Amino acid sequence: MVTFPGTLDDQDASRAVRNAGGEAVPLWHADHDLRGVDAVFLPGGFSYGDYLRCGAISRFAPLMEELIPAARAGLPVLGTCNGFQILCEAHLLPGALTRNEGLHYVCRDQRIRVERNATPWTSDFTEGQELLLPVKHGEGRYVADAATLTELEESGRVLFRYVGGNPNGSMNDIAGVSNEAGNVVGLMPHPEHAVEELTGAPGVDGLGFFTSILKRFANL
Structure with missing residues (x-):
């Protein structure tokens, strides 16, 4: 779990990993x-206060000098919310996250559909399965140029859809999307906030x- 100045969800992410064993x-x-x-x-939050652009400063953090080449060499990396923004800023994932269309912060439970499960982070899901996960962001609108969107759709790199x-x-x-190899995954919803029944919905x-x-890794 990477902690940047302003990271909020690192402890939630750590608990999620422990809950999974x-x-x-x-x-x-x-x-x-x-x-x-x-x-x-890479967990959510407001790294470096979201100055310049969300994730723009984190992309140059010392740890990222190690993480970027490791991810390109195959290290599995998952980024949620601010983590997704950082992965896009680091060019480990295509596209960008911009201000919400309605220009308001959104915080709610949101359904997403699993479009593809053939990645290290999604193999326990089934394609077409719907998940209920929290979203909480002001800059979560995924955008990319037409050629990138076409390539993502045709190559099966759109992993999740609202x-x-x-x-x-x-x-x-x-x-949520993945890189070409499938080891780097980013999504705006927060799976780390939906890992135990104790808190009720979203489960x-x-x-x-x-x-x-x-x-x-158990199967290697």
């Missing part, structure tokens, strides 16, 4: 050491992200 390893933004982790989670309403105006109702629909990645 894994070991959560804290990573500090100012270090140059990935500590031998098998996978990296259903039952689009909370931010994302193009093609896109809630445990987010747990599959963490069980998926742990099963990948």
Whole structure:
């Protein structure tokens, strides 16, 4: 779990990993050491106060100098909300996250549909399955040029799509995408906030992200 100044959800992400049966390893933004982790989670929040653009400063954090080449070499990386924004700013994922279409902050439980499950982070889901996950963002509108959108759709790199309403105006109702290799995944909803029944709705629909990645290493 990477913590930047302004990160809010690192402890939630750590608890999600533990609930799934894994070991959560804290990573500090100012270090140059990935500590031998098998996978990296970039959690939500307001890294560096969202100055310039969301994720724009985090992209240049010392730890990212290690993470970017590792991700390009195949290290599994998941970014949610601000983490998704950072991955786009680092050019590990295509497109960008911009101001919500309605120019208002959105905080609600949101249904998304699994469009593809053939990644290390999504294998415990079934294609067409609907998940209920929280969203909480002011800059979550996914945008990309027409050629990029076409390539994402045709290559099966749109992993999640909003259903039952689009909370931010994302193009093609896109809630999450992957890189070409499938090891880097970003989405705006927060699976780390939906991993235990104790808090009631939205339940445990987010747990599959963490069980998926742990099963990948169990099966190696």
